[in-house]
Amino acid sequence: xxxxxxxxxxxxxxxxxxxxxxxxxxxxxxxxxxxxxxxxxxxxxxxxxxxxxxxxxxxxxxxxxxxxxxxxxxxxxxxxxxxxxxxxxxxxxxxxxxxxxxxxxxxxxxxxxxxxxxxxxxxxxxxxxxxxxxxxxxxxxxxxxxxxxxxxxxxxxxxxxxxxxxxxxxxxxxxxxxxxxxxxxxxxxxxxxxxxxxxxxxxxxxxxxxxxxxxxxxxxxxxxxxxxxxxxxxxxxxxxxxxxxxxxxxxxxxxxxxxxxxxxxxxxxxxxxxxxxxxxxxxxxxxxxxxxx
Numbered sequence: 001x002x003x004x005x006x007x008x009x010x011x012x013x014x015x016x017x018x019x020x021x022x023x024x025x026x027x028x029x030x031x032x033x034x035x036x037x038x039x040x041x042x043x044x045x046x047x048x049x050x051x052x053x054x055x056x057x058x059x060x061x062x063x064x065x066x067x068x069x070x071x072x073x074x075x076x077x078x079x080x081x082x083x084x085x086x087x088x089x090x091x092x093x094x095x096x097x098x099x100x101x102x103x104x105x106x107x108x109x110x111x112x113x114x115x116x117x118x119x120x121x122x123x124x125x126x127x128x129x130x131x132x133x134x135x136x137x138x139x140x141x142x143x144x145x146x147x148x149x150x151x152x153x154x155x156x157x158x159x160x161x162x163x164x165x166x167x168x169x170x171x172x173x174x175x176x177x178x179x180x181x182x183x184x185x186x187x188x189x190x191x192x193x194x195x196x197x198x199x200x201x202x203x204x205x206x207x208x209x210x211x212x213x214x215x216x217x218x219x220x221x222x223x224x225x226x227x228x229x230x231x232x233x234x235x236x237x238x239x240x241x242x243x244x245x246x247x248x249x250x251x252x253x254x255x256x257x258x259x260x261x262x263x264x265x266x267x268x269x270x271x272x273x274x275x276x277x278x279x280x281x282x283x284x285x286x287x288x289x290x291x292x293x
Contacts, residue, residue, distance in 0.1 A: 001026050003056065004213060005101075007046065007092070008065030009035045012168050013107065013160075016206035017065070021213070028056055031066060046088040047080040052095040059099040061213045064092050065107045071135045072171075078134055085138035086145070093149045103154040105212055106146050108139045110161035110222060115195070115255035122159070122220045122263060150219070156212045158205070161224035161259045164278070165202030166285060174199070174279070177231075178238050178286045186247045187235045190254030194231025198224045198258050201273035208268050217267050224259030227275045237276050241283040 002025040008014040009029040021027050022037050029038035032045050044050045046066050068084040070077025089106065096104050113120040114127050132140060146155045164174045180187060187194075205223045212221075232248065239246040 002060045002214065003058065004028070004061045004063060005030060005055065005059050005092075005096075006038070006063045006065065007031055007088075008067060008107070009033075009038060011065060011067060012163060012165055012172075012202050013205050013209070014065050015167060016165060016202040017063070017209050020206055020210045025214075028059075030055070047083045050088075050091075052091060052098075055095055055099070057099060059096065059101050061103045061105070062092055062096040062101050063105045063209060063213060064089060065209075067107075069169075074134045081135055082138055085135075086141050089142040090145050093146060093155075097149060097152045101153050103156065103213060103216060104146065104149065105156045105158065105209060106142060108143050108157050108159050109136065110159045110224065110257065110259055111136050112140050112143075112159070113257065115257040117256065119258040119260040120222070121260040122218070122222055124260075154216050155219065156217065157220045158209065158212075158223050159220065159259075160200065160205060161222065161257070162197050162199035163202055163205055163223070164199050164275075164282065166281065168202075168282075170286075174234070174238075174282055175286060177235060178242070178283055181235060181238050181244055181246045182242055182286070184244070184247070186249040187231065188249050188251050189231055190251055192250070193233070194235075195254050196228050196230050196256040196258055198226065198228045198261070199234075199275055200225045201275070201278055204268065204272045208264060211267055218263050221263045221267060222259040222261055223264060224261050225275055226261060226265075226270065226272050228258055229275060234275070234279070237279045238283060241280050242287075 005028045007030045010033045027038045029035040030044050042054050068080045070080045112126050114125045143157050235246045
């Protein structure tokens with residue numbers, strides 16, 4: 001039985017991943033919330049000072065998915081974001097080394113790439129320090145720190161693109177777009193149809209993490225969907241399920257942010273969740289959720 005330490009189990013990706021792991025493996029959930037299906041652990045706030053002494057002495061795999069909810073609050077939330085993304089990553093990496101882990105999986109973001117006309121591969125250009133912004137800079141810093149530990153264990157970095165799925169926080173991309181359209185607010189587009197993206201369902205992202213955790217694989221992998229869509233296409237699909245015709249506001253031009261998914265396809269196969277079909281379920285979920293004034 002593989003022993004796995006997981007942070008971020010209560011987040012979108014963690015909630016889809018945990019059921020794939022707990023049936024056959026021993027999972028220790030680290031965070032501010034007790035996860036009943038995981039092994040009981042003391043609560044830890046990764047945004048504060050914490051000690052690895054309370055973690056299992058031996059572990060096979062560490063999966064670090066935790067995110068600070070204050071990622072948009074700069075500079076007020078800067079320390080929280082740094083502590084979760086950088087300081088806790090460094091602490092977990094050294095814990096994994098001491099605990100003789102075979103693998104470490106780190107959730108990063110496709111937002112560190114330089115956008116452009118062509119899909120970005122895992123070797124594509126990264127934005128410069130002055131262009132990243134605080135959140136993305138901490139993600140890149142965590143990747144750089146993690147890379148130094150490859151002499152001790154396998155380290156896998158997930159660069160995730162526009163992930164969506166059931167139970168996602170309302171301020172995230174697709175739920176926020178649903179809210180905007182439902183309220184009759186205009187959708188802002190860069191260019192005629194908005195940028196082109198390939199969002200990934202959390203189920204597919206979870207499948208990739210499970211494969212990496214148990215079997216290993218590429219050092220860095222773009223986690224993105226097979227379907228390439230414009231913002232207008234996504235908005236129109238949302239509007240069709242809300243019975244609302246979206247209005248649009250053009251803001252100028254911008255580069256696309258589409259991920260090359262060939263590495264991911266070799267890892268989990270080409271069949272993934274359909275974005276447009278999934279939107280109907282997300283709109284239904286939004287329609288039945290409590291609304292804020």
